[in-house]
Amino acid sequence: MNELKSNIRWLAVSMSATLLLMFPLRSGAQSKSASEEIKVALPAFRTNASKPAHNSGTQAGTQTKTIRIWDACDPVTFDAKVGPGTCIAGHHGQTIFDDFFAEVQQDRVAGGWRFNPLLNTTDGIFKLVRLELAPGDRISLENVGGETHTFTKVEEFGGGFFAPLNPLTGNPEPAPECARVLADGSLAPQPESDTNQFVEAGETEFGPIAGTRALPLGVTHWQCCIHPWMRTNVAVRDRDQDHEHEHQN
Numbered sequence: 001m002n003e004l005k006s007n008i009r010w011l012a013v014s015m016s017a018t019l020l021l022m023f024p025l026r027s028g029a030q031s032k033s034a035s036e037e038i039k040v041a042l043p044a045f046r047t048n049a050s051k052p053a054h055n056s057g058t059q060a061g062t063q064t065k066t067i068r069i070w071d072a073c074d075p076v077t078f079d080a081k082v083g084p085g086t087c088i089a090g091h092h093g094q095t096i097f098d099d100f101f102a103e104v105q106q107d108r109v110a111g112g113w114r115f116n117p118l119l120n121t122t123d124g125i126f127k128l129v130r131l132e133l134a135p136g137d138r139i140s141l142e143n144v145g146g147e148t149h150t151f152t153k154v155e156e157f158g159g160g161f162f163a164p165l166n167p168l169t170g171n172p173e174p175a176p177e178c179a180r181v182l183a184d185g186s187l188a189p190q191p192e193s194d195t196n197q198f199v200e201a202g203e204t205e206f207g208p209i210a211g212t213r214a215l216p217l218g219v220t221h222w223q224c225c226i227h228p229w230m231r232t233n234v235a236v237r238d239r240d241q242d243h244e245h246e247h248q249n
């Protein structure tokens with residue numbers, strides 16, 4: 001089984017390499033609308049910043065809430081179109097790049113790329129989940145997809161640093177917490193921090209702790225800086241506060 005897996009992985013890598021030789025990566029991240037034009041140099045967003053320290057000694061009564069990060073990328077076609085290593089083989093994704101791109105073009109989102117919990121379906125009414133935390137609670141970020149995603153606090157939701165997706169998703173302007181605009185107009189990712197975490201495929205890491213500077217009392221907005229429709233709101237409230245405004249976002 002492991003041998004089969006490694007053969008598949010090797011096949012994906014060698015196919016990507018072959019495709020890359022046929023279609024070398026462009027430099028500069030110009031915004032193009034046709035999927036054939038999507039070859040952009042992937043910004044060096046796999047930073048070497050150390051992972052946030054695992055905090056020991058959590059207070060009694062606090063809890064950890066997991067946000068699962070999903071995608072459905074097909075390794076061969078994503079690596080061919082975006083760059084080697086974009087989608088790691090061995091995960092569950094089977095959506096080929098052109099189908100992903102066509103879905104974003106038509107719907108502004110790709111449904112398989114999302115943060116969960118996403119929807120509250122109790123009472124037969126669908127509404128966006130807002131993660132409710134009390135000081136001391138912490139978020140765990142579990143990437144069960146094949147791509148790297150970010151969990152980034154933004155003042156207002158906006159585009160990410162992967163320029164081709166921004167206009168298609170109705171976010172022509174990147175959120176400044178996600179991207180810097182370079183002199184040539186291309187975008188560069190903001191450095192990793194405790195409010196801009198890069199979670200690689202298959203990784204689980206601790207996210208921010210409620211009640212700290214990164215995740216203060218009140219409602220904060222978080223998004224992925226690669227796929228700008230991946231969004232969630234987090235509310236931090238003292239335990240004795242009532243939840244009468246729970247329905248608001």
Ligand SMILES: [Cu+2]
Nearest residue numbers: 149224226227
């Ligand atoms: Cu993402």
